[in-house]
Amino acid sequence: MKAIIHINLKPGVLDPQGRTIARSLTHLGFDGVTAARQGKTIELDLKGEDKDAAETQVKDMCEKLLANTVIENYRIEIVE
């Protein structure tokens, strides 16, 4: 089974990487970009076949290690 975790900065948290991307794109001549935000994804291969148990465990992983819940939101997607 696979789990995909989408981690993004919470609204209002300063995103210097996103600002740099937006500015660089404008400098390259892409005028249409008004804002950019960068996030990350973590894809996990998991043993077992129980989707609900997997989701509970991945949520625990996010809270303990993968996401910084003070400044980041996360969303879990279980596939297969």
Place this chain on the structure above:
Amino acid sequence: MKAIIHINLKPGVLDPQGRTIARSLTHLGFDGVTAARQGKTIELDLKGEDKDAAETQVKDMCEKLLANTVIENYRIEIVE
């Protein structure tokens, strides 16, 4: 309009971040994780309403700046 770009390492490219995540999860007691890979997402706010034109432009941005196409794959998703 919004574009979300999903960027991942190509298969076979060494992913030290992913390996560190998998090892750390195992050390924390999560035995079910067999592999982990880390990717990134870039979310862009775009002017204009033409979806096809936006996709063409975002593809150009990926080739020129956002993705390192030697080692990374990207996927573009246009929303709204």
